[in-house]
Amino acid sequence: MEHVKLLLIIITILSNAHTLKASELLVHEYYKEKCPLAEDIVRHNVEVAVFKDPRLAASLLRLHFHDCFVMGCDASVLLDSVEGMTSEKQAGPNLNSLRGFEVIDKIKYLLEEECPLTVSCADILTMAARDAVESRGGPRWDVLLGRKDSLESSFSGANLFIPAPNSSLESLINNFKQQGLNIEDLVVLSGSHTIGRARCVSFKQRIYETKQEYYNGYDRYKRYTNFRRILRSICPVTGRDNKFAPLDFQTPKRFDNHYFINILEGKGLLGSDNVLISQDFDGTIRDQVWGYATNEKIFFASFAKSMIKMGNINVLTGDEGEIRRNCRFVNP
Template identity: 70%
Template structure:
């Protein structure tokens, strides 16, 4: 009898472990199938609407993925990036890394409205961000993973935090490493998550300084690929066309694959923060990782999934913390006039 009880207990623990996602060092537990009873169609509703949005505009996949990243790096994955300015809240949307570049808010509004109709005040905006990031990657040919759910939404935003903690497109390697380490992410996570630049586009203002910086011409890395920089200059002159956009990956800009790393090795990374993974890695450890991902897409996918799950658990609010917003743009206590 005792053997049977022990076996049942072990099975129960295994089942519980399978239903539980990883927790962050400073956050609460997240669970798979969190909405199985309270909103069984939640993940399907999110996926279908992301699919429609990406079919209308393929670039939207990268924009939705980027929103999750920009949210998690400021106070944690709590949907603070979605808040509009209201009352004492100064929106993160107005911060430098997001202003005139963060996109996809209307897609989230539509998804939230449908979820509120189906399951009122049940699915958090923070969970929506985590789900749309996963679905956007998969819809562009990338890997799929199970998303731990159960996040609550923040009651505040951090304009200063957005300016401070989101890495700039011209960041040095040391700055990138420090920025990721501040979030509990290591160098392997940095290189893996940088692979998200295999899809999407970037504005001229994000890389113009790099392509017109003559100092870079001194390095063999750039001398070998002057043609690439020349092409970029044709898209982005020294002045004007600030909002013109260029693919982050010129090979397969709409497909999530490992071509980003191949580009880096060929000196064809678009952003300065991409190229420093090669040019400023004096010990060669990061370059070795880039080579590994460039030669093995499955390894990249596996590493990317692991790092996305890790990032998606940064300082999450759970239980009695935060709230489930009815409108992702405002805390529930706010009543903005129409």
């Protein structure tokens, strides 16, 4: 049964006609009349949560990304396992990794108190990701709203469609293309790695295997060598796989353009960060990275545009899906 669902997901992703029609039904200020305080409630609670734990900014942004890349932006990632359905939370890329569910639960509870069965969990994820970015100094953008929540999750889809931290550039490009996103979207959305952390198990390969793709083949001033020494002190050859390191060592809690400076120097934490430069043989991506590294305003504007685009992937609208009462479970 799971294989059948996975085949249907692939067919849906490859067919953009449905996606475009659904996304056209999303609008700004969707809840202006239905639930006027919706965006304020989301924003306030995200700000409070991130103030208490700055790491949650990256966690909420990542939740939205991992949701959209599996069946579309439909809050399927929030569903818990029930008989006959394994949660996406149990998939390899998500297990013991995704965070922020309690923040979404609290927001949903407050919205149900204010406007019962009105604001979808999918829209909450979208708004929370935007507000999380802004809370760390990043851009703010107007989100399109009106999504419905899915009635199922896809454990297999989560294992298949979420990019691995050691992906090649070709693999990343193909992965994003399946979602209707292009190379420009891939590069700018990778900039979300300006905040957050990763476990040693995600990047050990890139610090113990001396490959050109990890430092762009250029290390005259030993910058990569020194950086690798720091990473090795955090993550020894054996053990401490669950130890964390910041994705951006320079400004780990601030959403800025420093990620792009890092990868130009071969100092992206993940292998999938550095391949944007090392495997860009025609220099197209390097030009884009240079543009973001030297002009934060351009990065912010491009990031907002691509986030809106990603938020439109295979959305459910109209009579599709439902508005869940509890984001963890389909309505009875």
